[in-house]
Amino acid sequence: MKGFFKSSIGKKLIMSVTGCFLILFLTFHMCMNLVYVFSAEGYNMVCEFLGSNWYAVAGTLVLALGFVFHIVYASILTIQNRRARGNDRYDNQTLPPGVEWSSKNMYILGAIVFLGLVLHFIQFWSKMMAVELFECTGALPEGFKPTVANAADISAVAADGAAWIGFHFSKWYNVALYLLWFVAIWLHLNHGFWSMFQTIGASNSKWIPRLKTIGTIFSTIVMGGFALVVLVAFFRNCCGA
Numbered sequence: 001m002k003g004f005f006k007s008s009i010g011k012k013l014i015m016s017v018t019g020c021f022l023i024l025f026l027t028f029h030m031c032m033n034l035v036y037v038f039s040a041e042g043y044n045m046v047c048e049f050l051g052s053n054w055y056a057v058a059g060t061l062v063l064a065l066g067f068v069f070h071i072v073y074a075s076i077l078t079i080q081n082r083r084a085r086g087n088d089r090y091d092n093q094t095l096p097p098g099v100e101w102s103s104k105n106m107y108i109l110g111a112i113v114f115l116g117l118v119l120h121f122i123q124f125w126s127k128m129m130a131v132e133l134f135e136c137t138g139a140l141p142e143g144f145k146p147t148v149a150n151a152a153d154i155s156a157v158a159a160d161g162a163a164w165i166g167f168h169f170s171k172w173y174n175v176a177l178y179l180l181w182f183v184a185i186w187l188h189l190n191h192g193f194w195s196m197f198q199t200i201g202a203s204n205s206k207w208i209p210r211l212k213t214i215g216t217i218f219s220t221i222v223m224g225g226f227a228l229v230v231l232v233a234f235f236r237n238c239c240g241a
């Protein structure tokens with residue numbers, strides 16, 4: 001069994017399984033964030049629920065850890081492949097049409113995804129879930145305006161997700177950075193979705209085009225949902241829409 005996970009098929013299987021965590025995490029997170037578009041109060045209720053119930057916190061953390069493991073493991077494999085193969089890293093003849101660029105640049109895309117995740121952790125997770133989990137305190141950033149009635153209540157401010165979204169995405173550079181992040185994830189998902197199924201045997205000429213189409217639709221819906229939230233927040237809080 002140990003030898004299997006060290007083999008090429010075993011490594012791809014690990015990437016596929018952890019890729020499922022990435023897909024589930026992004027889907028869940030996007031659906032949650034879309035609530036903000038329709039109701040800031042409703043979004044804050046979701047944030048409060050996720051932060052105050054241990055099973056919701058545990059489920060979120062499991063998905064998030066699977067997401068992080070996927071990125072870290074992918075980075076390790078990419079570095080190993082670069083060292084083993086040098087410049088001749090990919091066999092273009094085995095790649096389906098239309099995915100060559102993302103396939104050749106998964107390491108670059110992965111780096112952008114990781115850096116975006118670090119930024120997201122600093123701006124949101126450390127100010128919200130980390131505060132509720134570890135009861136850590138810190139000064140609120142200049143210009144931050146809580147929407148909750150009791151701004152002195154640390155837990156209430158931590159669950160004030162609408163205010164945090166409005167604060168960060170009222171700045172154009174944050175909007176630009178996050179949209180770049182979303183594009184990188186979109187490209188990553190486009191390749192990773194069909195590749196995940198290819199690993200478990202769906203590699204014939206009939207199914208690969210179908211899986212590529214499904215992957216493109218899925219990636220566009222999920223990342224488009226994230227982009228919508230960012231743009232709505234920007235126009236609401238910066239342009240007064």
